[in-house]
Amino acid sequence: MQKFFLPPDRCFGPDPAQKEIARQLYGLTAELPLLCPHGHVDARMFADPDYSFGSPADLLIIPDHYLTRMLYSQGIPLERLGVPRIDGGPVEADHRRIWQLFAENYFLFRGTPSGLWLAHELSEVFGVEEKLDGGSAGRVYDHIAAQLAKPAFRPRAMFDRFRIEVLCTTDDAADPLEMHKAIRDSGWKGRVIPCFRPDAAVNIDAPGWRGALDALGKAAGLDIRSFRNFIQALENRRAYFKTMGAKATDHAVIEAFTAELTAAEAETLFQRALQGKPEPDDARRFSAHMLMEFARMSVEDGLVMQLHAGALRDHNDAVYTRFGTDKGCDIPVAGEFTRGLRPLLNKFGNDPRLTLVLFTLDEATYSRELAPLAGHYPALRIGPAWWFHDSLNGMTRYREQIVETAGLHNTAGFNDDTRAFPSISARHDLSRRVDANWIAGLVVRGLVPLEDAEEMIRDTAYRLAKKTYRLD
């Protein structure tokens, strides 16, 4: 048996002086609970006290597109990994075989955050004590399966063990939030709150738009026949989400383009969309205008506005058609914020009631646009390193390219943005280690004194997220 590899000082730089300070700073985070202000965990798992995660493959492989896309990129069909097909066609059903295949290819994850998270989950969460490979796959599978059968591995128990203070889900504007209600009604004290994401009702060029619009109207109790109705329905739903504890909204766009239409233009454009006769630029202009509307609503109702810009979704038609969305083929494009956000920022960026958190997949915008913008506009905060950049190097680049210009207090703190609930502690742990190492680097370079460094690590690990997302 090859002993499992998880050094206690992992992620810290090699210099002994810096490492010692990093260790100290990281140690200070042990007392801080986890704040999860943005993510995609399914609320259902907390509604039922006896919810089970299923097999190790159900939990750790099949739904995790970070893992399946890497294996796919090396020629392993998604069917062999048990990823369900849209047409219900056959895929691998033997979860031990899926696990074996994954274990044999685990070397593909050397030097990746997925590899690091998984190592953390196996060791720290499940207590696996040997290295995963083709030889150990079966034993590791059995070990995890045995753990999952225990009450300590029910979601609520893990929620407590991870010391999660608040967990935000992400929910369609029309979602009745039944699971959130069930959680409340159950009397369980874990704080799981929704986040308002209206993209489906806003993307007038998406195939499912009419369905989403009907669902929105139904949820809001409105027959949406005009742009004005549409806005009312959205405001209505936001109010409902707030009653369910929501603190934020989320908006995904391919470009951070904002522009205000007149009321007449908005109505005309909306009517064209209702009639299924949009003109070429309508979807782009509608999205631009809706961001203005959502900023206005946030000024009025206090929900923090999140903007995730730059992912071209479902780049691979064949995979999308066969397996659906979120299969690892969303690919970034170049970003632009300076000109695109100017209308919104000129109208609302100086308003102390607005908090707008910006996320990018184009790191070139960190130092060029996001840091200068956030270092000026009171409403702006820069969201943490997102998605492909939520890694040791990615988070380090984020700090090194943003903080000098924007200052630490214009960053939004960490969020894990995960669908994979058992990876939450691993993701926070990596983030805390990277920040401890970065701050220790400032100390050993004589740039900040140790007492300031201790404040900074508490800011990055806990306080900035709490303040940004108004998680009081």
Added chain:
Amino acid sequence: MQKFFLPPDRCFGPDPAQKEIARQLYGLTAELPLLCPHGHVDARMFADPDYSFGSPADLLIIPDHYLTRMLYSQGIPLERLGVPRIDGGPVEADHRRIWQLFAENYFLFRGTPSGLWLAHELSEVFGVEEKLDGGSAGRVYDHIAAQLAKPAFRPRAMFDRFRIEVLCTTDDAADPLEMHKAIRDSGWKGRVIPCFRPDAAVNIDAPGWRGALDALGKAAGLDIRSFRNFIQALENRRAYFKTMGAKATDHAVIEAFTAELTAAEAETLFQRALQGKPEPDDARRFSAHMLMEFARMSVEDGLVMQLHAGALRDHNDAVYTRFGTDKGCDIPVAGEFTRGLRPLLNKFGNDPRLTLVLFTLDEATYSRELAPLAGHYPALRIGPAWWFHDSLNGMTRYREQIVETAGLHNTAGFNDDTRAFPSISARHDLSRRVDANWIAGLVVRGLVPLEDAEEMIRDTAYRLAKKTYRLD
């Protein structure tokens, strides 16, 4: 009292071997005077031997948009910081209160170059011995105020103390340079020279263009009615600036776009502008053509041409309208040089009489465009890390992304580009430390021998700026 924090080895990396070499190389710069070939210090302060800086807030906070924008970004109104309003409306007048507010928020500057420069100024320039915060604010204020009352803190005395060899200001093309004349006439030996910046007369789409044009004509003694007159007036003024010691011109553009118009096109376009009837693309094409004209003039008169590309000025209408320009809301946009500069470089880039110094706010262009261009065209030099990038990480990235391709000798040396005179020594010191650490990194990696490293630090700290700007 919390002792002030300013370690002698600050900014050097933690590795002991590298740190020791960095310390040695940095030590070599102690003997080198400061060259300040580009900046925005007001010449007025050297014209009057008894010029006083005013209060500590007058000197260090109110005019420094690096500081005020950061506080503004965290919700502190500029009025509370004493920033003057255009309409003359009330702003905070109690400078002790401004200082107190700043001190209470000084933690916002952790890990920023502004924080580092200020620490240097407080400690090294003013001899402050305790850490600035809400508790010490009053004492520090009193200490600085007492220093400012002394003759040693008059501008000329500080100029000598900083060992400035030459200080270049930046001056409008129509400026009569009265202050520069007064400095000469005073018999003081400090070398303060102007730099020719004709932007106001070139930006035909700016609200103040006609005023700038009239001022240019008046200064040149010409009634500008044709493009030909316009060119004559500019050439006339350049000649005058040269008599006052000028070595360079400066041009700010949002994009580095050059293109030559025919004489007839230029005249037609200029006449449309005079009549207030420009066509949509006129301002862009005029700017592109004028860069060609300015390069031609530089070939002829030997003034070094500086091009600062990529800042979208006055992004925040509300702040601009209330407080005017230079208030921390100039935001970069993506840059392009390869195609944009090709016409200019094809015409003048091989001419040994031209030196064109390029500055960018888009770091993606360092390795992609600027280094390959400067590593080929004899006329090109790359200006130092500019503005948001004039920081420890920013300057390090500049070195690491440029020198391998362009070579050190195609970089222009350091310039401080500051409006804040007392920050000059702090800025040069940071730059020298960063370069010493970078070069030490080459030595400990076995890439250059120590004797070459000693040449390199003299190049970066002094000789490259002297050669590039022809400061003989």
Added chain:
Amino acid sequence: MQKFFLPPDRCFGPDPAQKEIARQLYGLTAELPLLCPHGHVDARMFADPDYSFGSPADLLIIPDHYLTRMLYSQGIPLERLGVPRIDGGPVEADHRRIWQLFAENYFLFRGTPSGLWLAHELSEVFGVEEKLDGGSAGRVYDHIAAQLAKPAFRPRAMFDRFRIEVLCTTDDAADPLEMHKAIRDSGWKGRVIPCFRPDAAVNIDAPGWRGALDALGKAAGLDIRSFRNFIQALENRRAYFKTMGAKATDHAVIEAFTAELTAAEAETLFQRALQGKPEPDDARRFSAHMLMEFARMSVEDGLVMQLHAGALRDHNDAVYTRFGTDKGCDIPVAGEFTRGLRPLLNKFGNDPRLTLVLFTLDEATYSRELAPLAGHYPALRIGPAWWFHDSLNGMTRYREQIVETAGLHNTAGFNDDTRAFPSISARHDLSRRVDANWIAGLVVRGLVPLEDAEEMIRDTAYRLAKKTYRLD
């Protein structure tokens, strides 16, 4: 005499723990031969067993545009470096004077990869024992000249000494590959194979297109009068290249833009080109379609497809007109892959028969586009850091920005891409050192165990190139 500078631990970081591991990992590469799957060495030198490299200047300076462009950028005319003029006009013919001029300016290469490669060649290949400068120039010249006169410095002997397992040249589609035939016929066992590069026949807007097309037709034995003929001719030539050992094709484009034309559109467009009457967008659309065709051909014949995107060739008209192509004035432009490659990837990117290797000169695309694309599509591999980025910092950025997202196994391994045969061992050595140091950094940070690191260095130094280029 100043002793030559070439520390055995060069390129490794200063931390003692990391350096020790880097040294171990680098040591493992000593046993691995060199794979050179992409480059521009002239096959002629292996066809003749007695081929001589000429003078030291002939070998090391005159043909190396990395060196001559740097000297040119500092004002030294290419004529003085002996670079031949297109018009046959006079250039420096005294190779000792060329060498002297170069040696006096060798300091320009401090901190550059060219400087490092040359140091390696002088010391490790030619056994020079003193530092090159103006004083030592003559002695060093004599030493190298004496070495070049020895049989051990014939190309075939150096091929063996460098332990080259396979060397790929790059050859026009119409090339008869006479030299490759001569090598085969000579009975020499060195493996030198061609690579199919059809750019000249594809760039319908280039001045030499008709000539290239005629040559292609002649080589293929076809009178090319239709697009269909054109495709046949290309397929015919690919088949011939395969019989000569070719494993790959190569395609240089300014942008990675793909789009499929209908058969009728392609024919129409081709006929317009034949008639010399192309419409404005024809060249761009033709190139886009041809990339689709080449991908299809690769699926069918198994040749690995390489795509080099982003160099604007011959930026400097004056240099191009006087000295021709490849004179150091090819300048990168911003890159885009996500949208541009989508048509090709949707059609062929999931096909296990295709391997498409992507090269970029815009490092912003590493983490933003290339890593996410290669981390998903089975057909994609990311080519090594290319051209301006094939340097210590450039290769380090490549690893740090790509591997976390794409995984090591979606990278293509190293290739030297050089015209300068004696630099091959220097280039591989630098690459192996940089990778050893990078992987050692993962080990000391506790991210991969040493036994995995040992696999990784074998992957980067040898196995990935072998697998990607199917060099079995």
